[in-house]
Amino acid sequence: MTLMIIQLLIVLLALYVGSRYGSLALGAISGIGLAILVLGFGLQPGKPPTDVIYIIIAAVTCAGILQASGGMDWLIQIAERLLRKHPNHITILAPLCTFFLTVLVGTGHVVYTLMPIICDISLKKGIRPERPCGVASVASQVGITCSPIAAAVASFVIISNANGFNINNLQVIAITIPACLCGLMAAAAVSYKRGLDLDKDPAFQARLKDPQMKEYMYGNTASVLDKEVSKEAKRAVFIFLGALAVIVFFSIMQIAGHDIRPQFPTGKVVDGVAQVKPLAMNIIIQIVMITAAAFMVICCKASPKKAVAGAVWQSGMVAVVAIYGIAWLADTYFANYMDVMQSGLKDIVQHYPWAIAFAFFAVSVLINSQGAVVVAMLPLAYSLGIEGPVLLGVLPSVYGYFFIPNYPSDIATVNFDRSGTTVIGKYLLNHSFMRPGMVSVIVSTIVGTILVKIFY
Template sequence: MTIMMVIQLLIVLLALYVGSRYGSLALGAISGIGLAILVFCFGLKPGVPPTDVIYIIIAAVTCAGVMQASGGMNWLIQIAERLLRKHPERITFYAPLCTFFLTVLVGTGHVVYTLMPIICDIALKKGIRPERPCAIASVASQVGITSSPIAAAVVAFTTISAQNGFNISIPQVLLVTIPASIIGILCASACSYKRGKDLDKDPDFQKRCANPETYKYMYDNTATVLDKKISADSKHAVYIFFTAIALIVMFAFSHIDIKMNIVIQIIMLATAALMIIFCKADPKKAVAGSVWQSGMVAVVAIYGIAWMADTYFSNYLTEMQTSLGDIVAKYKWSIAFVFFLVSILINSQGAVVVSMLPLAYSLGIPGPVLLGVLPSVYGYFFIPNYPSDIATVNFDRSGTTKIGKYLLNHSFMMPGLISVGVTTVVCYILSMIIY
């Protein structure tokens, strides 16, 4: 790499670092500063903004946000809560599976905010160290992104792969990512089952119990959504939403001339409209909801990050192929480490796919290999600054789920490394066997 390439790469990394420190919309907006410096100061040719992926995210998030506004999300959370309260002794295994499938169904991991206090409450009342189910449940909610038919990462993977000669449908992606993710989550759950000291042997927890006010705060409150009345309209909205997902999967199996990114946009927008008209979903509530707002933040992040990354890599594609070609040619799976490291920086699986997958294809890595390492785009548990992880720490009234004194010795590290590691290995094996 030349000195100029290194300087410009440092600008890209600096923009990502500063954006991650501010969080939310800043990650994409500050990437715009990096893009401006690359284009106007160094004269690089602007890359191509990822408009196809952005349109899909907007349509999917609008649809999911309208379902949340209809009350349908509360019904899904109620179903999950009933399962967890029926089997509290198995919460370390059932809780992450619930958060995983919620993400698979809705396309975003931010739906866990309502369920996480319930997980903590059930574990605490059962005498189970809440860190055990809470940490892996938070991780599992993000693992589910690469297993969701309407998640940006999956749609972006199929779209970019088709542009590079690897024609694979969304159901074909899920055929390997879903079973691989479940195996990875179960392995992490097994490792979390006896993690840490039992509550009756934990001196820090016992010290908290000795304080009457703290004890009351921990045990006198009950987190639940079972007391919420679910209307028929709310249930109908869920039925409509799931029908839309089924239609998307059906179209993916068919051989129609319309591109899948267009099909998804049409179905998602039409579905949102049907829920508004027939299920009394309030559009203003949808815009104010957590699903829509987090989705729009993802749009801005992908817009800025991917455009800046594409600008840098497209201008130095030949140099990248020369410097990385030998390593990648010998160890094609090593691109997983690149995906993982980039994810630590940018906190968005969709942005990692959009910004790094074209480079991976340009390096000559086959599509099946890239599908196999797709789960490695989730690495932002490594530094515990992601909203769902921070929220989980705050929801755990017992204080057992925490960020350590040295930052990296936090509750999410072990389940994150195990689940992502195992999921990636299993996904790679399945992809090599099937494709």
């Protein structure tokens, strides 16, 4: 038992140190922990999550080329028009915009262009920017468990199918989208009158008295409405949406009992009959995404070099390395001590299976990746005997990295807010994202649990 605890501390230390360095270091430093466990302690290495990695590569390549085509700019323009048309309701509309952008594209990193616009609209309208900005940043990450092409959803489907819970991407988001929308609206509600109004905030009024600071806050207007969107960019958006529609169509037909996926022999013969099985949805997603990316390059003048240099593709590749290292390290540790964990946690799991949500949340605080949490923790959850519907209900709990405000979207939001109201507090945890993040995750997880009880 002592050795097991020492090795667990090594795993946690690797995750902690990796999260401090961020970016590629998160996956690379996990490799140090893996080397210590395997080469130092002689543990049998687990399996790297190749299926999940392939989906991320395909989806991120498609989204990156969409960005290179200019299609992302069109989506941001549509969102900006909505926000500027209804500025009084920006605390509700801003998180909805960032949420659905992430749902469409599968990554929360598409919202960086929209964040300065949210800050600008709220400031010019006299609304404390912290209110929409805090919840909008949270919403951009919440949308990951609601996107049919996101790593977290794809990972959940792959691992669940391997453990006897037959479910597809559409069935997952049919639970997570309404659950997370309820959570986000609750978060928006508690943010609606959060903090002092700007005209009553002494800190803001003190900054306003400085002419240079006043010019900095009010002198410029953040907008993408003046950016010309080409017909090729719009065409790229339609190709991307068409690819999503194809993926959803395969899932709908599967749910309806008319599975149209190609069938291939398994190599097994039962009672003289050759067995076949349908092509896995993760393979279909990869094929569709790569094909859509190719059409955007050919038909929409999207530059592959520009895509590789873009924020979406680069952040996606960072996620690949992070999931590769983290999931391999976690699988190595858990696989070697599965019997011990099953016996130790058996009573808790039997009586309170939903308590696994606390473990999901805690791990997410450490590793800053919802996909990595799913890949690392879901096999353990299934091995403990927790049923698939329970795990689907608590899936929103894999978002916990708002807790320590070191994630790029949160840091960027603080910098975008020229009013200075969106902050990382003096005591680190008293920051602008804590309240909307906690409310969103708690409400989403409760609603998700209720929904699976109704439908499963």
